[in-house]
Each structure stands twice: as C-alpha cells, then as structure tokens.
Amino acid sequence: CKAHPQANCSLATHHTREIVSALLLGEADLALSLQDPRHPGIKAEVIASGAMVALCPLGSPEARGEGPLSLEDIRTEIVGLHSDDPLAGLLHHAGEALGEPTSARLTSRITVQTYQLARALVEAGVG
Numbered sequence: 001c002k003a004h005p006q007a008n009c010s011l012a013t014h015h016t017r018e019i020v021s022a023l024l025l026g027e028a029d030l031a032l033s034l035q036d037p038r039h040p041g042i043k044a045e046v047i048a049s050g051a052m053v054a055l056c057p058l059g060s061p062e063a064r065g066e067g068p069l070s071l072e073d074i075r076t077e078i079v080g081l082h083s084d085d086p087l088a089g090l091l092h093h094a095g096e097a098l099g100e101p102t103s104a105r106l107t108s109r110i111t112v113q114t115y116q117l118a119r120a121l122v123e124a125g126v127g
Helices: 016-024 086-098 115-123
Strands: 079-081 110-112
Touching (some): 079 086, 110 115
C-alpha cells in the first residue's frame, strides 16, 4: 500500500468459470483459484497444494477415529459439492474406483456450490 498509495484493490469470491470470464474481459488483473482454469488465454501457476480433507461434526462416527479418514470410513451422509465442481468429480471417481457400498455412501442428497456453505452445514450437524 505504501508503494502504491493511489491503487485500489477489490476482493471478491467467485467460481472458477466466473474468474476466467473476468480475466478474459479485463475485469480482473489477478485471481486465485483452487483449480487450474485450463484456458488457452490464461496463464496459471501453482502456488500451493494440499490434501483433500473431510469435515465432520465432533459427535459423528468419523470424528472418533485417529489419523487420516479413508473414503471407506465415511458413514455419515455427506454434504456434496455441486456436480460441476472438480473436487466433487475427484471424490466421485475415487468412490467409483472403490465400488459398492462406498460409492453409494458418497452420493449426497444435499449439494452446495461453495465450500463455505458446506462447512456451515457440517458445523450445524447436517452432514
């Protein structure tokens, strides 16, 4: 801020497809995303990586174990991500690779479009 006292910065949250559109239209100069936008008009660079984790209420069967939670260990109904979310796709394919009954348990009646909403629902004990 001291180096550029006249500069303005606006922070917003959007889905990756909206971020791509904003960058291509010149409505944004820089964006952060959890996934590679895979667009020829955009340069993407990985700045961090991490493991996918499950959030679970403290009273759930999943919270009683020690160490990493495997997909086979999930018994509580999950709050799923919207079907076009890349992380949802990874979870779906991993469940299918494990076969029944794991893939059936990972199917959710409740889907959300944002990770923040999924967290709020889990905190409320919904999944």
